[in-house]
Every structure is written in structure tokens, then in C-alpha cells.
Amino acid sequence: MGVMGRLSRTLPAVAAALGLAAGLPGTAYAAGEPLPAYRTADGARPVQGAESSADAPALEPGAVYGDTLAPGSRFYRLNLDDTSSVYVSAVLVPKPGARIDSGGDGLEVSLMTTAGRSCPGSPGRTTFGYGLGARPIGAAAVRLLQEDGDCQQAGVYYVKVTREASRNSDRSPWPVELTVSREPGLKTGSAPAAAPSGWPSTPPQPPASEPVAREGGTGFNDARALGTGVWRDGLRPGQTRFYRVPLDWGQQLSVGAELAAARLTKDFASASTGLGVTLYTPYRSVVDDKDTGYDGRQAGLTLPPTAPVAYENRFAKGSGAGGARVAGWYYLAVTLGEKVGEFTEDAVPVPLTLRLTVQGKAAAPPPYAEGLARSGFGVDDADRAAAREGLTQPEAAQAADRRATMGTVAAGGFGTGTLLLLVLGGWLLLARRGRTG
Structure with missing residues (x-):
């Protein structure tokens, strides 16, 4: 594929990065407009x-x-x-x-x-x-x-x-x-230790910085990358937004979710299950979930911190640590209950605020017999960069392609420039020889 072809593939990533605020609170939808469809892999x-x-x-x-x-x-x-x-x-x-x-x-x-x-x-x-x-x-x-x-x-x-x-x-x-x-599996002779008996379970002080717009995805395949911080989005009744957070070995995740006031169509109404939050492992199994009611004015909930990610957690029984057994992308699904649509305007999303904290310094990985890259597990520099930039997986792939393309362009430019200098140098040398011949 030529340079222009590669550039044409990377432009959507730029547009997506510039358009993260699309669909956020305050954005009006047409009455009856369907919710976005789940993006398949x-x-x-x-x-x-x-x-x-x-x-x-x-x-x-x-x-x-x-x-x-x-x-x-x-x-x-x-x-x-x-x-x-x-x-x-x-x-x-x-x-x-x-x-x-x-x-x-x-x-x-x-x-x-x-x-x-x-x-x-x-x-x-x-x-x-x-x-x-x-x-x-x-x-x-x-x-x-x-x-x-x-x-x-x-x-x-x-x-x-x-x-x-x-x-x-x-x-x-x-x-x-x-x-x-x-x-x-682990290398021969690297027997796993016993399951941990406990971990720091006191929630940290939630971050209080100014919220940054991050539009969640429709599912696991286009979940928006997040890290520690305060993030702003919006939900319509019956809608679920997906986000992803990289957790390395030894790290914990704490999650808080809030709904602000909606535009009400009834003065006195509520949904007993108005806000739901589910945290998934990198292999799409539930770590924890929680829900709360919503009356159109204010609601919030907090998930307890996960256990620090550790290989040994897989042997834990009944402690809640078992889900944090492998490093990688952890997924957060946030849902606004369908019944909220009975007393709010569907055309205007309800403001959602997420407060996330990733605790702990990244630890050394277990002594695997093979690397984790092919398995889809683990955390690398590209994952951390995607979280900082708020990229979905497709956008991160396009960004990587764009960097490779720009590297090719830069290398090509350097090569062309070097060739021109050599040609000019050769002409000058020939001219001098002509003058002295």
C-alpha cells in the first residue's frame, strides 16, 4: 500500500480524536432516534x-x-x-x-x-x-x-x-x-504462590479535577480508554456505554459513577434501578456490579477497589479477588435504566460523571513461559498511551498505523534530501574540476 493509501486509513483516527465530545450532554438527538448499535469485532x-x-x-x-x-x-x-x-x-x-x-x-x-x-x-x-x-x-x-x-x-x-x-x-x-x-503457563519450576488473604480495600479519595469529555463505546470492541481522572459523558434511557482501563500487575481500580439532573417530563417519578455499573475482566467475565435508583435529579454509586492484579488471585475462593488474575484491559459498562425514559426527555442525554483511580505501581509480570502479547493480556506502553489519549481499540490501531506512515514519510524525506545533497555535491565537484581542468 502506498503512502497516500496509508494516510487515507489514518485520517478517521484524527477525526475521531478531535470529535470525542460528540454525543455528550447537551447534544440533542432527534425524537425517537435509535440508540447506536453494538460494534462487532x-x-x-x-x-x-x-x-x-x-x-x-x-x-x-x-x-x-x-x-x-x-x-x-x-x-x-x-x-x-x-x-x-x-x-x-x-x-x-x-x-x-x-x-x-x-x-x-x-x-x-x-x-x-x-x-x-x-x-x-x-x-x-x-x-x-x-x-x-x-x-x-x-x-x-x-x-x-x-x-x-x-x-x-x-x-x-x-x-x-x-x-x-x-x-x-x-x-x-x-x-x-x-x-x-x-x-x-509459567516456566518450569515457577510454582504459583498461595492465594492472597487480603488486600487494601479502603476506597481512595475520588479525584476532584475538572471533568474531561470521553464518549463511551457501544461494547467491548470500541470501548473508550480511560485512566485515573474525572470523565464526562451522557446516557439516554436504555443505553449502555463501555469504557476500558489498563490495569498492570499490582494495580487496583476504584470506580465512582454519578448521574446529574435530567430534563424531566414528570415532577414526581423515579426508577428503582436507574443506574447500573458493571466491571469486566480482560476476558469479559464480571468482576463486580452494582446499581442504584434515580429520580431524575441526582444519583451515584461506588464500586469497591479491585484486588491488586496478581497471578495468585485465581486460586482465591469466595474473597472477590479471583477476577483480578491477569493484567490487561478491564472494561466498565454503565447503563441508564429504560424506565428513566418514562419521566425524562430521551432527546437530551443525562449527564454522567466517572471518577476513576488506578492505584499501585506496576509490578513485574509472572515468569510466563511465553509472552502475553498474542493472548491479548498484559499492559504495554501503547496501552498506556491509548488511555492517556482516550482512544478506542480501532482508533489506537489507526493511530499506530499513522505513526508508522509518518515514519515512512520522514524516512523517505530524509532519503530524498540526502540524495539531493549528494547530487548537488557531485555537480559542484564536477564544476570545480571543469574550472581547474
Whole structure:
């Protein structure tokens, strides 16, 4: 591809970086304008799950797949080694406004042996809950590499993805996004330590700086990068915005979310579940979630600090530390309940403020037998830069492409300039020789 072609690919990233304030509070929408659709992963492979494990299609680590899922279960197949932990996630994407009739409606992901035994860390389950309505939700199952544990052998395993729905809920097929992530094992002789018995759990003082506009994404694939600070966005009833925060080894995340006053259409009304916040791991499993009511005037909630990210957390039982087991991008989903639309103007987003604090100095990574780059885990300088600049993953990829293009242009310019100097120098030398000949 030529330089101009590469530049044409990078211009959208510049436009996106300059347009972060689009869709923020104060921006009016047309009455009845639909909410933005969930952005699927670039390069997602189509797949069709089977009703029986006998016909289950194969999934590969490192890949993302797209399917549809009606109420019930679908099966997929994995061929796993015996040297790595594996995470299988599913994200269910309902139609906006779809009927959710029960708080138990949700998603379950199981990983099992060919004998039908569930692996430790399986199943993973998430529900829509009451009041927040139809929104993207994620769940994950794990094959945990652990001495003397179950599911340690290499071979065939099955993934069972189940959509749970009550009789009166929307029963049409919804898109589901599947990801398979492989975490390499530790070097030989690097036995993991015992699970931590505790960690600093007192929330830090929330940041009080001036808020900076950051428009959240529609899902995990275009989540807006954030770091420590105060961030401003806006939500319409039934809308979920996604954000991502890089957490390195040894670091903790504290989250506070606030809704300011909305434009009311009724003087006295409220939603018992008006604001919901869910924190996801890098492999799209829930770390923590919380919700609170909203009366159109003010609401807020705080998630407790995560445990410091540590390999040993995966062995913790019942302490809440298990989710912070690997460094990488942690995802924050913030939802404004559908019922808020019964007493506010949908055309004007409700102001949202996020107060985030990343605590702790980045520690050395565990002694993995392989690097984490191919797994999608870990934190590097590019991730930290994306958080500082507030980039989504597609924008960060375009920014990297732009830097490479500018480097090519600079190198080309240097080469051309050097050539011109050499040519001019040669002419001068020939001229001098002509004058002295």
C-alpha cells in the first residue's frame, strides 16, 4: 500500500480524536432516534453453534466469532493443550428495547470434558437483573491450569453457551460474540504462590479535577480508554456505554459513577434501578456490579477497589479477588435504566460523571513461559498511551498505523534530501574540476 493509501486509513483516527465530545450532554438527538448499535469485532468469523455436542463446530484460541442465539443452548468444540489456561467468553447483544421479563434472564457459559464434567471456573453466568433493560452482557468459562486439578489434559473439550429467558421475554435470536483467549503457563519450576488473604480495600479519595469529555463505546470492541481522572459523558434511557482501563500487575481500580439532573417530563417519578455499573475482566467475565435508583435529579454509586492484579488471585475462593488474575484491559459498562425514559426527555442525554483511580505501581509480570502479547493480556506502553489519549481499540490501531506512515514519510524525506545533497555535491565537484581542468 502506498503512502497516500496509508494516510487515507489514518485520517478517521484524527477525526475521531478531535470529535470525542460528540454525543455528550447537551447534544440533542432527534425524537425517537435509535440508540447506536453494538460494534462487532473487526474480523469476527461467522460460526453456527450446534444443538448437540456431536455436531459442535471448532473454535480456535485467539479468534473472535459471531453467532446468533435464541433461548436455549448451543455447543462448540475446543482442542486444548496441557500447558495453558483458556478463557471462553460470550457476549449477548439484545435488540434495543427487547422485552426482559425476569431478573433471572441472562447468559451462561460452560466448559466441559467429553465426559460431561464441568471444568473448575465453569460455568460463568450473568443476568440482566431488574430494571436496566436489554443491554449487552458478558460471561466467561475457564480451563484453569492447576496442579492436580480437573481438565488439565490435552484434548477435546466442549463449550456450552446458554441463553436463559422467561416465557414472556423476547425469544427471537440475538447476536452473540464468542472469544477464546489462551494464557500461557509459567516456566518450569515457577510454582504459583498461595492465594492472597487480603488486600487494601479502603476506597481512595475520588479525584476532584475538572471533568474531561470521553464518549463511551457501544461494547467491548470500541470501548473508550480511560485512566485515573474525572470523565464526562451522557446516557439516554436504555443505553449502555463501555469504557476500558489498563490495569498492570499490582494495580487496583476504584470506580465512582454519578448521574446529574435530567430534563424531566414528570415532577414526581423515579426508577428503582436507574443506574447500573458493571466491571469486566480482560476476558469479559464480571468482576463486580452494582446499581442504584434515580429520580431524575441526582444519583451515584461506588464500586469497591479491585484486588491488586496478581497471578495468585485465581486460586482465591469466595474473597472477590479471583477476577483480578491477569493484567490487561478491564472494561466498565454503565447503563441508564429504560424506565428513566418514562419521566425524562430521551432527546437530551443525562449527564454522567466517572471518577476513576488506578492505584499501585506496576509490578513485574509472572515468569510466563511465553509472552502475553498474542493472548491479548498484559499492559504495554501503547496501552498506556491509548488511555492517556482516550482512544478506542480501532482508533489506537489507526493511530499506530499513522505513526508508522509518518515514519515512512520522514524516512523517505530524509532519503530524498540526502540524495539531493549528494547530487548537488557531485555537480559542484564536477564544476570545480571543469574550472581547474
